[in-house]
Amino acid sequence: MKILTTSIISLLFLTSSLFSDAKSRKVVADHLQNISVTIKSEARYSKSEGSGVLVNRKIEGENITFVWTAGHVIDNLRTIREVVDRKGNTRKLVEFSDARIVKELVEDGRRVGEIKMDASVIKYSDAENGHDLALLMVRAKDYGKDSTKFLLKTEDTDDKIVPIGTRLYHVGSLLGQVGSNSMTTGIVSQVGRVLGDIARGAEFDQTTVTAFPGSSGGGVFLENGEYVGMIVRGAGEGFNFMVPIRRMQDWADENGLSWALDPSAKAPTFDEIKKIPVEGLAGEEADKEGDEESFSVEDPRFPFLIKVTKK
Template sequence: MDNFKSYYSGENNNNEPIQDVNFVIVEDTSPTEHSGTSHGSKHKHRFNFRLSKMGIALLVVLCLLTSTVFGFGGAMLANHLSDGSDSFGKRSATTSKLNIANTGTTLELATESDLTIKEIAALNANSVVEIKTEAMVTDSWMQQYVTEGAGSGVVISSDGYIVTNNHVIENSNKITVTLKNNKSYKATLVGRDDESDLAVLKIDASGLTPVVYGDSSALEVGDLSVVIGNPLGSLGGTVTAGIVSALDRSITIDGKSMTLLQTDASINPGNSGGGMFNQNGELVGIIVAKSSGSDVEGLGFAIPVNQVKKIAQQLADYGYVKGRVDTGITFVDLTDMKNAIFYSVRSLGIYVKTVDSELAKNAGFQSGDMIYYVGDKKIESASDLTSAFNGYKVGDKVIVTVIRNDDMKKLTLTLCEKTSS
């Protein structure tokens, strides 16, 4: 809004001068990073009226009262804008400020200009962590040994809650988180969800710098994409940049169909669980995968933050995602010859490994059953099994056809709620 002045003046019938009262309304037009100094324009309006000294005093008091009311209203609006239902994905002193300018009839909210890649990296350097894991593995000769893994994580609260990928910490006996300042902490697994490939960890620390959640639904193809993570498991704090290449990509990972963001920013093993940030330095995705193949580059994927923040909150509150259905059965994928030979089965397929819930036991399932149909869907792969249960709710009854000792049996399974992964 350009600067302007309103002048009020006049004369009486005897040509005697009337005391002038000048109202000057000036908006700050100091130049910002991407704007030059604005030039004011003047608008003169002529009105004939007489003001006494008492009238002037009353006018001054009225102006002061009006200023106080608008100041209080602005403070209440700012407080309302900063209010949230939880503490994840927020900072106590946010860097994304809102400037409220009174334009006379409306309130305009103007955000600060886009940040540079350097500024985005500096803003989130302390919010992305390195994760190292250890797991006990038993090989085909029944020998046990320790394997090590590495990935990335993102700080979502100042008191030590961290979100990462489920596949980064899955089956781990020990999880270690290292901050930007090289301090390391033993992490506790709060909850994990294999369906979304997300997990929440907790370390005993305070005063951390959490990320600020953005809005992944507002992204457009071509927007800036800055990725921070721990590629190769040994290069923590690495920053790469590119653009958002595509939205709502349907990708199948480990037999599960996921809807992901696509970016051409450089991503390598170890980046999983790291952050993808927009031009405002806000978290818009959790890196989950890179397209495989030695000749494939520029194809990285991230879980949209609008999904991440909902699941992370539930994992922190309950340790699981409420409303997810569970069969109460552990399955094993024997669709390749090597695994089929190891388990001594004659037909390739998806088999029941263990029957875990009372509902599944009461339905009549046994270890070694091969899953043939779920409803009217034939099961030939792990992805078939996953998709077959999509759309069902907790408490639904499903007809599952199994092959047992060359006999076909139809069992009625009541689905329970999944409380762990």
């Protein structure tokens, strides 16, 4: 009788534990869907689709939404024109058209609608000579409430390198906007990969999460929902590369954008946001020539994961 009672208690405990785990996974999955968006980038001669994640901050008392994505997702929106200042000097002015942010509305696992909003480009780094990152700001206020939680390094920790073998989730607009964002799983398969001369020898982490065109800019997360990287390139269904959060954090710190990753950092004012140079550091001028050209050169060995459609 005692053995039977013990067995029943063990079974009830196991059932409760499994139910709790399933509920926890659903909570994480719902959160990742809520913070993931599709990004549509339509220029004069081409249009593309990628992915991104939302970050919400209070700016001067108002809820403002920012979007992290890959630079190559929106670089077809980039133009350069020459202007003459008051002293008669000619300089180059870099400008970006707005991107379109699409958020799918899902209830009980089913799509029930979508919200489309315009977003301005706050900061951009190209894929060839930079870090392939971009920060956008949604023009509409109170666009969303959910915000991405990033696995950030601190003074008391190391570089937050996620160990090989760690289980991961990826949420992105696989194959473009064909309904709500897809969620896939995989592991960290390698860290600190250098892809030849791509991004001037910057490090990427390798993952087996399933990713397809449209995944670029989408987040990669731990099982608890913490953001650890951004999908940017792929060389096969289970052979993809992400910009690790440690590199994103270094770039954000260098460009005064820590507030877009760390909710404890002081948020800027609207005037301070307007003064952020869209490229390079403060005081630098554009050094690239051309008009409506892509400056993220694709390497056929490790192609970008955007969905491109010619107009």
